[in-house]
Amino acid sequence: MTQRVLMQGGAVAKLVVSKPGVDASVANLDQTVFDSRWSGHQFYLSGTLDSINDSVATQAFGETLPEVPFMLGYCDPSILLNPGGQYLQCEAYRGGGTDFWIYAAVTSSSITFRFKFGNQQGRLYYSLFRRIAG
Known part of the structure; x- marks a missing residue:
């Protein structure tokens, strides 16, 4: 048996x-x-997004996933002044308002990043993990 x-x-x-x-x-x-x-997640995608002067940077996945992936990331807020010199955590969430100084929003088809400190440039370093099918 x-x-x-x-x-x-x-x-x-x-x-x-x-x-x-x-x-x-x-x-x-x-x-x-x-x-x-x-039962966890598998690596899906990693990269960087740059935002300057309150602009929004978006990276499309090229496909729509069945669920929103899990994001791990950090923001370097001093790309122009002192690259790699300072790190801040990002406000990461799946939706809702975007009234944060630094935010990263992940959907099932893209990731969006905005850095709102005047004309400074921020860089988001991110890794996305999706649920394993089955």
Whole structure:
């Protein structure tokens, strides 16, 4: 009889539920219904966006994802004066108002960045991660 559910404890707990007829201990991602080892996100895209004098910079993904990706990023607010000399966190969210000094907004098809400190230039360094299908 095939073992369809595998549970292991320890420092990193693991739960795998396989498709009918597949042994959970050897199942790959396509053969599982649920696999906690792959329950996070996978790398999707990284890059930079520059904004100066309250301008909005947008990077389109070239496709529409089924869900909004998770963003990790930081802003360097001193690109023109002292590149790499100072870092600030960005206000990151999936929607809503944009009345922040520095903000990054991510949708299912693009990422937008605005830096609102007069005529200074800010640079957003970002990495996007999407949910793993399955």
